[in-house]
Amino acid sequence: MRESTHIAMVGSTAPSHIYPSLGLIRELVDRGHRVAYAVGEPLTGLIAPTGAEPVAHPSILPQGDTAWPEDPGAAMRVFLDEGIAVLPRLTARYDTDRPDLVLYDIGGLPGPLLGARYGVPAVQLSPAMVAWDGYEEDMAEVLTALYESPSGRDYYATLGSWLADNGIRRDPRRYLARPDQVLSLIPRVMQPNADRVPDQRVRFVGPCLDPARLTDTSWEPPVTGRRVLLVSFGTAYNDQLPVYRACLDGFADSPWHVVLAIGDKVDPADLGSLPDNVEVHRSVPQLAVLAHASAFVTHAGMGSCSEALWFGVPTVAIPQAVDQFGNADRLVDAGVGRLLPAGEVTAATLRAAVDAVADDPRLRHRLTEVRTEVRANGGLRYAADAVESFLAGR
DSSP states (O other), X not given: OOOOOEEEEEOOSSHHHHHHHHHXXXXXXXXXXXXXXXEEGXXXXXXXXXXXXXXXXXXXXXXXXXXXXXXXXXXXXXXXXXXXXXXXXXXXXXXXXXXXXXXXXXXXTHXXXXXXXXXXXXXXXXXXXXXXXXXXXXXXXXXXXXXXXXXXXXXXXXXXXXXXXXXXXXXXHHHHHOOSOEEEOSOGGGSTTGGGSOTTTEEEOOOOOOHHHHTOOSSOOOTTOOEEEEEEOTTTSOOOHHHHHHHHHHHTTSSEEEEEEOTTSSOGGGGOSOOTTEEEESOOOHHHHHTTEEEEEEOOOHHHHHHHHXXXXXXXXXXXXXXXXXXXXXXXXXXXEEEOOGGGOOHHHHHHHHHHHHHOHHHHHHHHHHHHHHHHSOOHHHHHHHHHHHXXXX
């Protein structure tokens, strides 16, 4: 029987940052570990079902219709300001109930500081790409623009002061890009320059899909037997009325059964009358739909990409912001999807792209290979074993 230990998880108050780790948190609880998960009050409901103890705090991260700052430095500063505000709450919580291990999301900036304070390992759970050897040189143009911008200078100066105040005297730029230990929750095929990622610092444990989501039966495939198309732009980028209308026009009376998840920013009434082969929801149990889908129109968020690869579903990527453009490129480079730029979306182009990925035998063959790789090279138990290895090494 495994020894019970106390694990502190520091999350980010954004669904796309929480979902990738929920399965792992549930597995650790099932193995007998006591897990306390720090997250903003609006999203504690996602944590409680795992059996972990939600450690709630106020959050300033944008929620719902609130837009993120477009300036990169300003957007990063939101995470930093939240971390600075949250840290005293967490130290007050843990000074009398010290953790044996700290896990933290890429946006959970207090995580490494807690590890240093209590002299325990701090391990990042990364739901996105990680830095590779030569990253700074390869990304020099982008990074220089960030470092030299007013918001970037302010961000790194503030971060450096905060680290120093907490006894960590490291270059804040390297501190963010080079965590001491990382468990990568993405498929290796989605990692740029994966062959240049140092194994001694980063372990690819792959997608850790939550069993509760995998067994969700609240959605069922159509009795017609038609091929299923899922259209979803996630929780943050779903203000896509023109795309939804193009979808209705392009797939009306087609052989496809369309599952359209429109989110919280579009009024379903604005879609007008629906074809018989289209169902519209605010949200759907995405894994349940992907288990039956033959194609997926997505914004190419990393979570959606990972889930599509897990189920072997071909993608039509319509990226909207941040890392989604790179994710879309990697799907194309891997031979498992197509890119459709947002400015080129029409009923005709959307229909043509979906038909193309669904009917291409070479793409389907490659997708089967990638699905096998994704499922063989990591997963829930492997990730939990990796977490426990840090506990065993203390």
